[in-house]
Amino acid sequence: AQKITQTQPGMFVQEKEAVTLDCTYDTSDPSYGLFWYKQPSSGEMIFLIYQGSYDQQNATEGRYSLNFQKARKSANLVISASQLGDSAMYFCAMREGRSNYQLIWGAGTKLIIKP
Amino acid sequence: GAVVSQHPSWVICKSGTSVKIECRSLDFQATTMFWYRQFPKQSLMLMATSNEGSKATYEQGVEKDKFLINHASLTLSTLTVTSAHPEDSSFYICSASTSGRANEQFFGPGTRLTVL
Numbered sequence: 001a002q003k004i005t006q007t008q009p010g011m012f013v014q015e016k017e018a019v020t021l022d023c024t025y026d027t028s029d030p031s032y033g034l035f036w037y038k039q040p041s042s043g044e045m046i047f048l049i050y051q052g053s054y055d056q057q058n059a060t061e062g063r064y065s066l067n068f069q070k071a072r073k074s075a076n077l078v079i080s081a082s083q084l085g086d087s088a089m090y091f092c093a094m095r096e097g098r099s100n101y102q103l104i105w106g107a108g109t110k111l112i113i114k115p
Numbered sequence: 116g117a118v119v120s121q122h123p124s125w126v127i128c129k130s131g132t133s134v135k136i137e138c139r140s141l142d143f144q145a146t147t148m149f150w151y152r153q154f155p156k157q158s159l160m161l162m163a164t165s166n167e168g169s170k171a172t173y174e175q176g177v178e179k180d181k182f183l184i185n186h187a188s189l190t191l192s193t194l195t196v197t198s199a200h201p202e203d204s205s206f207y208i209c210s211a212s213t214s215g216r217a218n219e220q221f222f223g224p225g226t227r228l229t230v231l
Contacts, residue, residue, distance in 0.1 A: 045208060091159070
């Protein structure tokens with residue numbers, strides 16, 4: 001079974017609108033971390049936001065917020081007021097507590113912001 | 116802070132030659148470095164995990180004799196693709212991990228390898 005599932009291969013969103021990128025995960029480890037990375041066409045992986053499994057509040061970083069629903073095992077990324085520069089691939093990843101910092105990656109979602 | 120560089124950014128080589136890719140953490144000491152391979156429109160595939168001063172741990176299906184990894188210091192890891200063939204053409208990305216709360220990985224800009 002896939003440990004990280006991103007069900008949206010691609011999305012088109014109008015500029016300035018909010019967008020939610022879905023991510024569900026599967027783990028039996030009570031300690032884990034969830035990450036979102038952005039990969040523009042240049043190829044560089046850019047860290048966006050992190051959520052720990054024991055964090056009480058949803059993580060926020062500027063225009064990025066993580067809608068963490070532990071019981072549903074979902075960790076959706078919300079981008080508020082989207083900008084043209086947000087067009088990129090977005091990857092959800094998980095680190096399980098027992099791993100040596102290894103990340104388990106989702107398939108990614110290609111987000112295109114329309115002017 | 117937390118900048119990771121890779122060199123070269125892109126390389127074209129002839130089949131049968133070896134190519135070395137460097138990954139450096141510029142402003143922090145990385146206890147662990149990772150090497151990934153990414154095919155077009157696909158996610159990252161972990162190739163190996165390396166800790167400074169010890170042998171790399173390769174993922175299943177990755178040939179250790181073909182993809183030589185050396186982690187000589189806390190700021191430098193190298194990946195050498197030996198006797199490269201066209202099927203080795205890919206985007207190679209390294210990352211370096213800190214020991215912070217998130218143990219997050221900081222990624223290099225990647226190296227695009229084309230083998231003719």
